[in-house]
Amino acid sequence: MPAQLKARKYNRREAIAGYLFIAPWIIGFLIFTLGTMIYSLAISFSHFNLATNKMRPGGLSNYRALLDDxxxxxxxxxxxxxxxxxxxxxxxxxxxxxxxxxxxxxxxxxxxxxxxxxxxxxxxxxxxxxxxxxxxxxxxxxxxxxxxxxxxxxxxxxxxxxxxxxxxxxxxxxxxxxxxxxxxxxxxxxxxxxxxxxxxxxxxxxxxxxxxxxxxxxxxxxxxxxxxxxxxxxxxxxxxxxxxxxxxxxxxxxxxxxxxxxxxxxxxxxxxxxxxxxxxxxxxxxxxxxxxxxxxxxxxxxxxx
Structure with a gap:
C-alpha cells in the first residue's frame, strides 16, 4: 500500500510538472487562438467599424451579404x-x-x-x-x-x-x-x-x-x-x-x-x-x-x- 501511494504521488508530481511546461502554450492558445476565434464569431453577427470603433447588432446580415456580394x-x-x-x-x-x-x-x-x-x-x-x-x-x-x-x-x-x-x-x-x-x-x-x-x-x-x-x-x-x-x-x-x-x-x-x-x-x-x-x-x-x-x-x- 505505501508503494502504491508513493507511485501515485510521483505520477501526480510528474503530471503537474508536465502541465507547467505546456502552460505557456495552453495560455497562448486560449487567449490568442480560441479567444480570438470566439470574438470573431461574435463580431460576425454585428456591424463593427474599426475606424469609428462602433459596434451594433447585425444578426445574419453579414452572412446574407456574403451571398449577395x-x-x-x-x-x-x-x-x-x-x-x-x-x-x-x-x-x-x-x-x-x-x-x-x-x-x-x-x-x-x-x-x-x-x-x-x-x-x-x-x-x-x-x-x-x-x-x-x-x-x-x-x-x-x-x-x-x-x-x-x-x-x-x-x-x-x-x-x-x-x-x-x-x-x-x-x-x-x-x-x-x-x-x-x-x-x-x-x-x-x-x-x-x-x-x-x-x-x-x-x-x-x-x-x-x-x-x-x-x-x-x-x-x-x-x-x-x-x-x-x-x-x-x-x-x-x-x-x-x-x-x-x-x-x-x-x-x-x-x-x-x-x-x-x-x-x-x-x-x-x-x-x-x-x-x-x-x-x-x-x-x-x-x-x-x-x-x-x-x-x-x-x-x-x-x-x-
Whole structure:
C-alpha cells in the first residue's frame, strides 16, 4: 500500500510538472487562438467599424451579404482554381526533388541546403524577383520562351495567365514539402527494393508499388496542409498585384484572403470580414473531412501491419 501511494504521488508530481511546461502554450492558445476565434464569431453577427470603433447588432446580415456580394464568389472561384492547380503541382514537384536528393551521395548536404534556401527567402524579395521574371516584355521567362520559338504571354496582365503566374511563385517555396517527403523516403525499407529488383520490377514499377504506398501517409499529410494553405493564399497575390493601389489589379488576382484583408483593413468592415473568415473555416473543415474520409481508404500506416 505505501508503494502504491508513493507511485501515485510521483505520477501526480510528474503530471503537474508536465502541465507547467505546456502552460505557456495552453495560455497562448486560449487567449490568442480560441479567444480570438470566439470574438470573431461574435463580431460576425454585428456591424463593427474599426475606424469609428462602433459596434451594433447585425444578426445574419453579414452572412446574407456574403451571398449577395459578387466579389466573394469571384474570389472563391479564383482561390479554388489556384488550389486545384497548385496543390498537385507542388506535390509532384516536391516529391521529384525529394527523390533526386534521396539518391544523392556526394554533396547531398550541400544540395539539400541549396534547395531549402528559397523557403527562407522573404516573401517581399520573392515577389520582387518574380515581378521581374514574369514581366511580359523584358522578363527572363519570356525571353527563354522566345529562344525556343514560343511566344510568351503577358503573365501579369492577361487574366488567363494571372493565376498560373501566382502558382509559379508558390512553387518557389516548395522545399518545406520536399523535406517531409525526403524524411518519409528515408524510412522506406531498402530490402523491399532489393526483393523487387530480384523479381525483375522496373524502377517505375517499384515507385508505384513500393515507394508511393510506403510514403502515402506523408502524401496525405502534405495534401491536407497544402490545400489549407492554398485557400489562404495571400502573400503572392497581394505583393504582385494589390500592394500598389494606384494601379488597377486584374480581377483574376483577387483571392479570398486578399478580399478579406481589404474588407477588414481597407474598408474597416470587421463584421463582414469576420463572416468571411468563418465561411472559409467551414469550407476548409468540410474539405479536410472529405480528404480524411478518402485518405483512410488509401493511406498505409506502419502500425496497421
Amino acid at each position: 459578387p466579389r466573394v464568389a469571384a474570389s472563391l472561384k479564383n482561390t479554388l482554381f489556384f488550389a486545384v492547380l497548385a496543390v498537385p503541382l507542388e506535390i509532384c514537384f516536391a516529391l521529384l526533388l525529394a527523390l533526386l536528393l534521396s539518391r544523392a551521395r556526394r554533396g547531398a548536404g550541400f544540395f539539400r541546403t541549396v534547395y531549402y534556401l528559397p523557403k527562407m527567402t522573404p516573401a517581399v524579395a520573392t515577389a520582387a524577383v518574380f515581378f521581374l521574371l514574369l514581366n511580359g516584355n523584358t522578363g527572363a521567362i519570356n525571353r527563354g520562351l522566345h529562344l525556343l520559338g514560343v511566344p510568351g504571354p503577358q503573365w501579369l496582365v492577361d487574366p488567363a495567365w494571372v493565376r498560373p503566374s501566382i502558382v509559379l511563385m508558390a512553387l518557389w517555396g516548395v522545399s518545406g514539402t520536399m523535406v517531409i517527403f525526403l524524411a518519409a523516403l528515408k524510412n522506406v525499407p531498402r530490402d523491399l527494393y532489393e526483393v523487387a529488383s530480384l523479381d525483375g520490377a522496373s524502377p517505375l514499377r517499384q515507385f508505384f508499388s513500393i515507394t508511393l504506398p510506403m510514403i502515402s501517409g506523408a502524401v496525405f499529410f502534405n495534401v491536407v496542409i497544402l490545400t489549407i494553405n492554398a485557400f489562404q493564399v495571400f502573400d503572392q497575390a497581394y505583393l504582385l498585384f494589390w500592394r500598389d493601389q494606384s494601379n488597377a489589379a486584374p480581377e483574376a488576382s483577387l483571392f479570398y484572403a486578399v478580399y478579406l484583408f481589404q474588407q477588414a483593413f481597407r474598408q474597416f468592415n470587421f463584421g463582414f470580414a469576420a463572416a468571411m473568415a468563418w465561411l472559409l473555416f467551414v469550407i476548409l473543415l468540410v474539405l479536410t473531412w472529405i480528404q480524411v474520409k478518402i485518405g483512410n481508404r488509401y493511406v498505409y500506416y506502419e502500425a496497421e501491419r
